[in-house]
Amino acid sequence: MRADPWERGLDVRPPEGAPEATDLAAEPGTTELxxxxxxxxxxxxxxxxxxxxxxxxxLEELLDAPHPVLARAARRVLDRLAADEVxxxxxxxxxxxxxxxxx
Amino acid sequence: xxxxxxPRTPLPxxxxxxxxxxxxxxxxxxxxxxxxxxxxxRAQPLGMAPETARLTWSRIAEHARRHGLGSVRxxxxxxxxxxxxxxxxxxxxxxxxxxxxxTTRAEVALQTNGTLLDETVLRFCHAEGIxxxxxxxxxxxxxxxxxxxxxxxxSHARVAAALELLARPGHRPLWAGLLTTVDPSTDPLVTYEHxxxxxxxxxxxxxxxxxxxxxxxxxxxxPTRTPxxxxxxxxxxRWYGSGGQAPRVALFESVIxxxxxxxxxxxxxxxxxxxxxxxDTDGALTLSDHLKTTYDGADRTGLTVHRAPLDALLGHPGxxxxxxxxxxxxxxxxxxxxxxxxxxxxxxxxxRAGSGxxxxxxxxxxxxxxxxFIGHVARTVAADLPTADTGPASGSGAAGRxxxxxx
Numbered sequence: 001m002r003a004d005p006w007e008r009g010l011d012v013r014p015p016e017g018a019p020e021a022t023d024l025a026a027e028p029g030t031t032e033l034x035x036x037x038x039x040x041x042x043x044x045x046x047x048x049x050x051x052x053x054x055x056x057x058x059l060e061e062l063l064d065a066p067h068p069v070l071a072r073a074a075r076r077v078l079d080r081l082a083a084d085e086v087x088x089x090x091x092x093x094x095x096x097x098x099x100x101x102x103x
Numbered sequence: 104x105x106x107x108x109x110p111r112t113p114l115p116x117x118x119x120x121x122x123x124x125x126x127x128x129x130x131x132x133x134x135x136x137x138x139x140x141x142x143x144x145r146a147q148p149l150g151m152a153p154e155t156a157r158l159t160w161s162r163i164a165e166h167a168r169r170h171g172l173g174s175v176r177x178x179x180x181x182x183x184x185x186x187x188x189x190x191x192x193x194x195x196x197x198x199x200x201x202x203x204x205x206t207t208r209a210e211v212a213l214q215t216n217g218t219l220l221d222e223t224v225l226r227f228c229h230a231e232g233i234x235x236x237x238x239x240x241x242x243x244x245x246x247x248x249x250x251x252x253x254x255x256x257x258s259h260a261r262v263a264a265a266l267e268l269l270a271r272p273g274h275r276p277l278w279a280g281l282l283t284t285v286d287p288s289t290d291p292l293v294t295y296e297h298x299x300x301x302x303x304x305x306x307x308x309x310x311x312x313x314x315x316x317x318x319x320x321x322x323x324x325x326p327t328r329t330p331x332x333x334x335x336x337x338x339x340x341r342w343y344g345s346g347g348q349a350p351r352v353a354l355f356e357s358v359i360x361x362x363x364x365x366x367x368x369x370x371x372x373x374x375x376x377x378x379x380x381x382x383d384t385d386g387a388l389t390l391s392d393h394l395k396t397t398y399d400g401a402d403r404t405g406l407t408v409h410r411a412p413l414d415a416l417l418g419h420p421g422x423x424x425x426x427x428x429x430x431x432x433x434x435x436x437x438x439x440x441x442x443x444x445x446x447x448x449x450x451x452x453x454x455r456a457g458s459g460x461x462x463x464x465x466x467x468x469x470x471x472x473x474x475x476f477i478g479h480v481a482r483t484v485a486a487d488l489p490t491a492d493t494g495p496a497s498g499s500g501a502a503g504r505x506x507x508x509x510x
Contacts, residue, residue, distance in 0.1 A: 094120075
């Protein structure tokens, strides 16, 4: 059951200077996509890509990869494999990296 | 490549989502708490009572002590957690830190819509060691489409003002990142460039919480159509092409790490056991609140901090299902060569109602998008490894790396 916007909103009021209500649906680039209320059956699944096997690569050698994203990934994988605690596969609705050591 | 088998005994929780306030000052049209099948929020108290708060931090500390946890991660969540007020939040965080064993490190964060962030709140977060994640979906035309206040007014301007504060050098260490719900009808690069214009330390790109019964916007039955991969691929290419200068993106990093035989840092791919417990505002011990998008009461367990330790939740079948690894996936997923990377996708995305749907015993509703996106990342990474032998997946690499990591 959808919530009435005011039902959950308590007595909180927007601060002064908040933008006025606008008809955003009329703005360019915001065309609604169709929602499907139900699917009659499970469709065929995705055609599978021909996946290169990167898991056989030497992570130690990848530490010197010229692409910094890959070198960093190799470092991260090695660190996580060597961690005292199993790294978390973190809850998705939070924007906090799990192996951020700056906390 | 394979997903690790699940543990024989339940793994203790290490991530605790605490719903310190059950209501919100925004009325986002896609909110999974208020706009989904579940109606549980109506029965919740507005804020967490002091005794419930005390029991919550005591149960977390008890769990850490019992299982010898070296660290716990506590996320202050809602609704909008800042509606609980800084006085309550300070009492909670201090109580938690005081109760935890000295050997347990506490990482505390709050996930906010950003509209209530000001200097006072930021000073409070400095004082209590709380990091901040902020929800922002893109430029005003994107963000304000769904993220509006009860009067229908967009919230982008207020969030943008908060992010300018948060980005100042004195406050920046508090900033954990931005949380963005992907809208495949938007221009991906315009959205991405807007997000990175705030210079966040990290971006968490989330796929909307749909399933086979209530599909995400634009996710049609035709498996050749991949609107979410079509959105993610150009963003990945821009991010990857930035030479490591772009913010961290957990989904992108995790897919690369999984392809290299490592672990995922997000529950949405990889199929690693969930270590999450959710404590509702009334003290109820629940499964992931994302299950609210499946059916009414899906996240409820009947347990509460008032009567039960967190170990009681560990014994719930819903927790076992999230810790089952490969054995918890449907036969199609178990036989799929991509399973070591996608891990069957995010658990709520697998749901289908009705006797023929077998609950979560299905592939992800995002299967076509995940397959296309993972293939694109694999080929992009392989192209940067000119000396490596990267023939077709043989089936052993990822399992081999993880063999010594089943702790």
